[in-house]
Amino acid sequence: MFQRGFFLLITRDDGLALTLGEPLQRYSVVRRAKCYREAAAMLLPNSRWSGVVVDLDGFDADPLETMKRLREAHPLVPVLALTSQASAPLINGLHAWRAELVLKPVGEVNLVSFVQRSLVSGWLPDERVAAWVDELARARGLTPREVQLMAYALGNESRQKVMRRLGITENTLKTQVRSLLRKCNARSMDGLAKTVLRDALIFETQPLDNDHEEAVEVDDESDEGRVYA
Amino acid sequence: MSATQNTFVVISEDAELIETVRASVGANVLLQVARDLAEALPLVVTPPAVGVVVDGNALRGAALTALSRLRANSPLVNILFVTSDLRASFLNDVQPLRVELLARPLPMDAVTRFVARTLAAGRLSDLQMVTWIDRLASEHKLSGNDVALFPLVLDRETPEALCARLNIDQAALTRGLRRLVKKCRVRNTDRLAKNVMRDALLFSSQNSASYVISAHA
Numbered sequence: 001m002f003q004r005g006f007f008l009l010i011t012r013d014d015g016l017a018l019t020l021g022e023p024l025q026r027y028s029v030v031r032r033a034k035c036y037r038e039a040a041a042m043l044l045p046n047s048r049w050s051g052v053v054v055d056l057d058g059f060d061a062d063p064l065e066t067m068k069r070l071r072e073a074h075p076l077v078p079v080l081a082l083t084s085q086a087s088a089p090l091i092n093g094l095h096a097w098r099a100e101l102v103l104k105p106v107g108e109v110n111l112v113s114f115v116q117r118s119l120v121s122g123w124l125p126d127e128r129v130a131a132w133v134d135e136l137a138r139a140r141g142l143t144p145r146e147v148q149l150m151a152y153a154l155g156n157e158s159r160q161k162v163m164r165r166l167g168i169t170e171n172t173l174k175t176q177v178r179s180l181l182r183k184c185n186a187r188s189m190d191g192l193a194k195t196v197l198r199d200a201l202i203f204e205t206q207p208l209d210n211d212h213e214e215a216v217e218v219d220d221e222s223d224e225g226r227v228y229a
Numbered sequence: 230m231s232a233t234q235n236t237f238v239v240i241s242e243d244a245e246l247i248e249t250v251r252a253s254v255g256a257n258v259l260l261q262v263a264r265d266l267a268e269a270l271p272l273v274v275t276p277p278a279v280g281v282v283v284d285g286n287a288l289r290g291a292a293l294t295a296l297s298r299l300r301a302n303s304p305l306v307n308i309l310f311v312t313s314d315l316r317a318s319f320l321n322d323v324q325p326l327r328v329e330l331l332a333r334p335l336p337m338d339a340v341t342r343f344v345a346r347t348l349a350a351g352r353l354s355d356l357q358m359v360t361w362i363d364r365l366a367s368e369h370k371l372s373g374n375d376v377a378l379f380p381l382v383l384d385r386e387t388p389e390a391l392c393a394r395l396n397i398d399q400a401a402l403t404r405g406l407r408r409l410v411k412k413c414r415v416r417n418t419d420r421l422a423k424n425v426m427r428d429a430l431l432f433s434s435q436n437s438a439s440y441v442i443s444a445h446a
Contacts, residue, residue, distance in 0.1 A: 086315045086317065086320055087315070087332075088315070088332035088333065088334070091312075091315070091320075091330055091331065091332040092331055092332055092335075092336045092339060095329060095330060095331055095339060095343075096336070096339065096342065100324055101320065101324070101330065102320070102321055102324055103317035103320055103321055104317075106321075107321055109325050110321055110324050110325060112325075113324065113325040113327070114324075117327075124427060124430065124431070125431075126350065126430055127307075127350055128305050128350065129430075131304070131305055131327055132304070132305060134327070135304045135305075154427070156423075156424070156427070188417075188419060190416070190417065190419035190420040190423055191419040193419075193423045193427075194419045194420075194422045194423040194426070197422075197423060197426040197427060197430075198383070198384055198422070198426065200305065201353040201426055201430060202353055202358075202383070202426070
């Protein structure tokens with residue numbers, strides 16, 4: 001029931017759930033809990049959420065105590081906290097539990113940045129990789145679907161599983177992958193994932209002004225024409 | 230494969246904050262202190278710093294512009310911004326820049342936690358990569374000649390340089406790479422490189438989860 005790639009939205013406010021649900025659903029499946037008690041049942045330690053968005057207004061529990069419990073169950077899941085009023089203790093408390101803070105009304109740019117990074121973290125829990133994909137998405141104008149495909153590539157997800165998860169045909173997948181590869185000037189999904197990991201984790205990364213260099217082509221079987229693993 | 234010293238930059242005139250960062254980074258990290266953004270930018274970019282602590286008071290009202298410039302010049306550096314400005318518009322503009330926020334008065338250990346997490350997360354070190362390649366070699370019965378090809382697979386060495394170092398020609402290199410991908414049961418060298426970096430990262434970050442909890446215990 002709880003799959004990687006799903007987002008949990010905790011809010012009492014039906015209007016906010018509708019407003020946030022629409023952009024979130026462009027990237028992923030969203031489950032909603034109306035209160036923390038309901039959310040706690042969904043946040044079992046063995047569940048695998050890509051991210052949690054929690055509305056602290058009208059919250060039925062102490063926000064910082066909730067963050068503590070959330071972190072105990074999910075040490076690495078990205079959390080975005082929404083509130084109407086910021087205070088120094090809240091900002092510092094959320095920082096201590098590694099939750100991002102956005103004040104209402106929530107802009108789409110805030111949500112998109114969080115969701116893009118979270119999608120990648122769901123497959124590979126590393127801030128630098130997630131940040132680099134977010135940067136790439138901004139610089140190359142990647143669509144939500146292209147960011148999803150990038151996350152799957154980093155997660156070593158097979159073509160069959162990707163098609164099943166996204167509910168698309170092989171031809172659609174090929175078209176979307178070609179578009180992603182063209183935007184990123186890459187020849188294969190493996191090559192693209194390798195470049196992202198290399199840039200984020202090993203080499204000293206420069207701003208994304210220039211295209212990525214071509215991968216050394218010494219393959220056992222050429223990747224040309226092969227659009228997904 | 231070479232090791233580089235981690236660099237931290239602090240932009241502040243607050244002696245107490247600078248001292249807190251200095252004590253947090255320890256002796257093995259190079260700490261650079263700047264009074265303003267103009268002074269800090271070159272220090273952040275070359276050599277690339279792993280973390281920057283920015284004191285809002287040092288930016289004299291131009292915080293958002295400064296943070297945007299910092300992010301544009303250094304896409305992956307971890308930034309901690311110490312703010313007194315709690316306006317919603319400012320806080321929301323800062324969030325997409327992936328800037329962590331702390332508000333004054335600073336809680337005890339908050340800066341230390343940021344520094345520790347930045348240094349722990351960071352890049353994959355040569356040691357982590359070598360450790361993982363050793364595991365891979367033992368698992369797939371790789372020979373010394375196979376392992377010698379990894380710098381090329383990981384883009385750390387050019388084919389020409391590798392051929393010269395191993396005293397082999399291009400045909401032998403291609404044969405060696407084919408043998409390597411076959412032994413590792415992957416389709417190509419890109420997939421092999423991706424798997425090595427990904428698995429080394431996952432292996433080395435197994436302790437991250439416990440670190441997050443223990444840091445707050």
